[in-house]
Amino acid sequence: xxxxxxxxxxxxxxxxxxxxxxxxxxxxxxxxxxxxxxxxxxxxxxxxxxxxxxxxxxxxxxxxxxxxxxxxxxxxxxxxxxxxxxxxxxxxxxxxxxxxxxxxxxxxxxxxxxxxxxxxxxxxxxxxxxxxxxxxxxxxxxxxxxxxxxxxxxxxxxxxxxxxxxxxxxxxxxxxxxxxxxxxxxxxxxxxxxxxxxxxxxxxxxxxxxxxxxxxxxxxxxxxxxxxxxxxxxxxxxxxxxxxxxxxxxxxxxxxxxxxxxxxxxxxxxxxxxxxxxxxxxxxxxxxxxxxxxxxxxxxxxxxxxxxxxxxxxxxxxxxxxxxxxxxxxxxxxxxxxxxxxxxxxxxxxxxxxxxxxxxxxxxx
Numbered sequence: 001x002x003x004x005x006x007x008x009x010x011x012x013x014x015x016x017x018x019x020x021x022x023x024x025x026x027x028x029x030x031x032x033x034x035x036x037x038x039x040x041x042x043x044x045x046x047x048x049x050x051x052x053x054x055x056x057x058x059x060x061x062x063x064x065x066x067x068x069x070x071x072x073x074x075x076x077x078x079x080x081x082x083x084x085x086x087x088x089x090x091x092x093x094x095x096x097x098x099x100x101x102x103x104x105x106x107x108x109x110x111x112x113x114x115x116x117x118x119x120x121x122x123x124x125x126x127x128x129x130x131x132x133x134x135x136x137x138x139x140x141x142x143x144x145x146x147x148x149x150x151x152x153x154x155x156x157x158x159x160x161x162x163x164x165x166x167x168x169x170x171x172x173x174x175x176x177x178x179x180x181x182x183x184x185x186x187x188x189x190x191x192x193x194x195x196x197x198x199x200x201x202x203x204x205x206x207x208x209x210x211x212x213x214x215x216x217x218x219x220x221x222x223x224x225x226x227x228x229x230x231x232x233x234x235x236x237x238x239x240x241x242x243x244x245x246x247x248x249x250x251x252x253x254x255x256x257x258x259x260x261x262x263x264x265x266x267x268x269x270x271x272x273x274x275x276x277x278x279x280x281x282x283x284x285x286x287x288x289x290x291x292x293x294x295x296x297x298x299x300x301x302x303x304x305x306x307x308x309x310x311x312x313x314x315x316x317x318x319x320x321x322x323x324x325x326x327x328x329x330x331x332x333x334x335x336x337x338x339x340x341x342x343x344x345x346x347x348x349x350x351x352x353x354x355x356x357x358x359x360x361x362x363x364x365x
Contacts, residue, residue: 005035005364006099010115011107012041015202016131016270018050021107023170024129025056027357038099040092042111059095061088063110092118102364105129106146108136116142125363129356131169131271134299135159147363150356152275152349153303167356168349169275174256176280176350183261186254187227187247194331195225197262199252204231205268207315208287209238214320215327216241222328227258256280263337264330266323269301269312275352277304281345283337284310285326287318309344 009025011017018041025037039058041047051058063085092114104119106112106128116138119126126146130139133153143149143160151157152169184191196219200208209230219226226246230238235250242248252258259265259280267273269286277284286304288297304310311326330337349355 005032005103006101007035007037007360008040008095008099008101008104008115008119009037009107010040010104010112011109011129012047012111013045013109015046016272017107017109017112017136018045018047019272020129020131020170021105022050022054023172023353024105024107024356024360027170027353028360031357031361036099038095038101040095040111040115042109045109045111047111059091061091061111061114063088063114088114089118096122096124103127103360105360106138106142107131108138110138113138113141116146120145127356127360127363129167129170130156130160130164131275132156132296132300133271133303134294134296136293136296148359150359152271152352153300155299155303165355165359167359168279168352169271170353170356171272171275171279171350172255173353175259175276176256176348178254178256178258178260178280180260183254183257183259186257187225187261188244189225189247189261193223193225193245194263195227195261196264196266196327196331197227197229197258198266199227199229200231200268201270201273202231202251204229204234204250205287205289206234207318208266208268209234211318211320211323213238215324216246218324219327220245224327224331227252227262229258264327266327269297269304271296271300274300274304275349278309278344278346278348279350281341281348283330283340283344285323285330286310286312287315288312290315304344304347307343307347309340309347 009021011021028035043060103125104115106116127148128146129150133155135156143162149164150167151164157164228248229252232250239248265282266285269288286301288301301312305312
């Protein structure tokens with residue numbers, strides 16, 4: 001048994017890569033309080049705002065992904081890539097010399113590629129945690145050489161030669177501890193009406209908000225209660241819809257009770273959202289974000305739909321009248337809703353974080 005563990009956890013760019021990294025780090029500390037964890041991210045990702053507030057040991061690299069759009073700004077950023085790459089490689093080598101990690105964990109995003117590469121070069125144990133049903137580029141690059149790859153969707157295995165561990169995604173520990181009564185009370189709702197929870201991630205979704213804008217009257221007439229998370233930037237545009245049956249919020253702090261209060265969820269299909277829905281056993285209508293890398297949200301949504309846990313609507317087919325009809329027919333059809341909820345719960349992996357950390361600790365013992 002190693003007396004003291006020096007661990008590097010790398011990943012970020014988006015919350016989908018960063019929050020699993022933080023959940024894994026928290027669970028490691030719970031199981032091994034003697035561990036020294038150092039997070040590595042990018043100066044251009046969400047982690048630049050989150051990690052300093054979390055007050056954890058971290059380093060931010062000046063690396064960012066290749067810009068695909070054709071404009072002067074993107075061309076300028078791409079021209080800086082080689083310089084940024086070289087300075088980040090130098091920084092990683094120096095960090096590894098200082099930290100002398102026992103293991104390196106990668107949760108995706110460009111910031112996780114260089115630490116994984118350096119660890120493999122130095123024969124340091126590595127574990128990759130892949131959130132999506134279609135693996136990201138870092139996973140596809142390094143899976144063959146990593147010691148272990150943990151996946152959240154069994155569909156991901158077909159894109160990776162190495163035998164993967166189907167562990168699920170690390171989600172917030174308390175996510176499935178909400179209570180329906182508490183949730184309904186919190187939103188000022190009654191228990192004898194059906195509740196729809198609509199959200200588009202922490203920033204909100206313009207497409208989902210615009211669809212709800214056109215559906216909200218018919219949903220109110222049919223007595224459907226709606227929890228509508230608009231995102232901070234679009235809140236002022238929709239707050240006037242607040243009523244006895246509609247709760248409009250810029251952000252939902254207590255997701256556990258929001259899920260518990262809802263009979264049906266309508267959302268994007270990010271990996272962590274899909275994992276939360278299944279851990280909570282929620283039936284859903286998923287509208288994948290069409291601009292997601294390699295269209296991975298469509299593949300995530302498809303993985304839930306294939307098992308009968310979700311209905312999927314492409315953003316281009318988001319016709320408010322038809323969606324309102326679908327919402328209503330699902331909420332009215334008790335047996336179908338129950339079947340979707342059961343299918344969803346079967347896919348859930350509530351112990352994912354603990355399982356992943358057990359795999360990490362097994363690699364260094």
